[in-house]
Amino acid sequence: MFLHRRLIVIVVVALGMTGTGVESRGERVDFGQFFEAGALRVDLIHSGTAATETVAVRRIVKQRYWAGNQANLIPDVDRGEYRVDIRDKATGTLIYRRGYSTLFGEWQTTAEADVVNRAFEETLLMPLPRGPVELEIAVRNEKGLFETITQAPIDPGSRLIGRGGMSGGVKVHQLVENGPPGDKVDLLILGDGYTIIEREKFLKDCAQRVEDFLGTEPFAAFADRFNFRAVFVASAESGIDEPRKSIYRDTPFGMSFNTFDSPRYCMTEDVWAIHDAAAHAPYDAILLMSNTSRYGGGAIYNFYTAFASDNEFDDYLCVHEFGHGFGSLGDEYYSSSVSYNDFYPRGVEPWEPNITALLDTDNLKWQQFVEPGTPIPTPADDSRYAKAVGAFEGAGYAAKGLYRPAVDCKMFSKGNREFCPVCSHAITEMIRFYAPD
Numbered sequence: 001m002f003l004h005r006r007l008i009v010i011v012v013v014a015l016g017m018t019g020t021g022v023e024s025r026g027e028r029v030d031f032g033q034f035f036e037a038g039a040l041r042v043d044l045i046h047s048g049t050a051a052t053e054t055v056a057v058r059r060i061v062k063q064r065y066w067a068g069n070q071a072n073l074i075p076d077v078d079r080g081e082y083r084v085d086i087r088d089k090a091t092g093t094l095i096y097r098r099g100y101s102t103l104f105g106e107w108q109t110t111a112e113a114d115v116v117n118r119a120f121e122e123t124l125l126m127p128l129p130r131g132p133v134e135l136e137i138a139v140r141n142e143k144g145l146f147e148t149i150t151q152a153p154i155d156p157g158s159r160l161i162g163r164g165g166m167s168g169g170v171k172v173h174q175l176v177e178n179g180p181p182g183d184k185v186d187l188l189i190l191g192d193g194y195t196i197i198e199r200e201k202f203l204k205d206c207a208q209r210v211e212d213f214l215g216t217e218p219f220a221a222f223a224d225r226f227n228f229r230a231v232f233v234a235s236a237e238s239g240i241d242e243p244r245k246s247i248y249r250d251t252p253f254g255m256s257f258n259t260f261d262s263p264r265y266c267m268t269e270d271v272w273a274i275h276d277a278a279a280h281a282p283y284d285a286i287l288l289m290s291n292t293s294r295y296g297g298g299a300i301y302n303f304y305t306a307f308a309s310d311n312e313f314d315d316y317l318c319v320h321e322f323g324h325g326f327g328s329l330g331d332e333y334y335s336s337s338v339s340y341n342d343f344y345p346r347g348v349e350p351w352e353p354n355i356t357a358l359l360d361t362d363n364l365k366w367q368q369f370v371e372p373g374t375p376i377p378t379p380a381d382d383s384r385y386a387k388a389v390g391a392f393e394g395a396g397y398a399a400k401g402l403y404r405p406a407v408d409c410k411m412f413s414k415g416n417r418e419f420c421p422v423c424s425h426a427i428t429e430m431i432r433f434y435a436p437d
């Protein structure tokens with residue numbers, strides 16, 4: 001596998017093309033031949049330590065909605081720490097692929113993972129196959145190349161595959177409708193920590209977030225390609241957990257500050273509960289809004305995007321986090337303290353489109369945006385390059401050895417309104433994947 005990919009990379013570079021290629025990337029799959037209406041939901045238990053991991057299938061069910069684009073079943077780009085492939089059993093044809101990252105994968109880089117074996121919930125949602133398929137989950141190895149860790153045959157016609165759970169007491173609100181889910185980017189907002197009497201505040205907070213998204217480029221330019229829906233589930237108590245203040249709340253989705261004991265990291269491990277509620281509406285991406293005025297959030301690519309409902313940086317926060325959760329972008333900053341140990345392994349090119357280890361200065365992965373004559377690496381203190389695209393040292397929580405495309409960007413500094421050209425392009429690619437021209 002490793003040698004195979006290396007050979008292909010060399011051929012592609014020799015042809016002068018950018019990026020890396022594998023034989024099946026971006027291939028067209030006849031949706032109607034292999035899939036029918038509806039979704040297949042696969043719940044997984046992902047467990048292990050810093051050095052080990054196991055992905056086990058917990059349950060497989062059918063659900064009503066799959067919101068993806070029927071012409072784009074296999075992405076052109078390989079992003080994410082993990083990858084799920086679905087192959088038609090009869091022919092072996094690759095018919096569906098998604099890259100994604102996980103909370104487990106992030107946890108593996110914390111100190112706790114050196115001493116404890118832990119398990120995390122995960123959910124994969126895919127279009128409903130007509131016939132038997134083979135599911136394959138792969139993870140990147142230390143060289144950044146995918147290795148299979150789980151395989152499972154799935155027969156959607158089996159009487160053991162039932163209908164998925166839909167949690168009760170759920171109300172779906174249509175916020176912005178621009179067209180059928182298959183042709184649009186469908187964003188679903190779930191609120192946590194809103195009590196029954198805070199439903200109006202939830203809808204007001206949702207409307208504000210929609211404004212934040214559609215007021216930021218490149219989302220603004222593609223505003224008519226987005227649908228926004230919101231799911232309201234009443235919380236028993238108002239607000240969310242803040243363990244460092246010994247505050248704990250009874251809420252439907254278990255949102256909590258201090259994830260991995262980091263002050264502002266605010267996530268949840270209750271992934272199945274989220275998907276039980278989300279099953280009531282079509283979605284390409286899930287946005288989790290915590291009812292709190294404290295600054296905090298987080299996001300993981302094709303996993304979920306989380307942010308606080310109201311604080312002084314809220315218009316920045318939700319869109320920055322969505323850059324991770326939807327755009328597959330990495331953090332370009334390096335000064336904040338985070339609880340990860342060497343989040344990006346040395347000597348390996350990160351898969352994120354906006355961070356590079358600069359292992360090959362002649363083949364910068366965002367070369368197409370660099371003006372000829374720009375020095376690589378690019379000095380951040382030279383005013384001539386203040387607005388340029390180059391390779392500025394300091395990115396991905398490391399001051400040395402990793403480089404970002406611009407001096408400043410929404411993925412670099414808190415409060416910045418704009419994505420740099422490289423980040424903006426990566427997000428646009430994703431918008432076009434879900435909502436093609």
Ligand SMILES: [Zn+2]
Binds near residue numbers: 332405410422
């Ligand atoms: Zn950027």
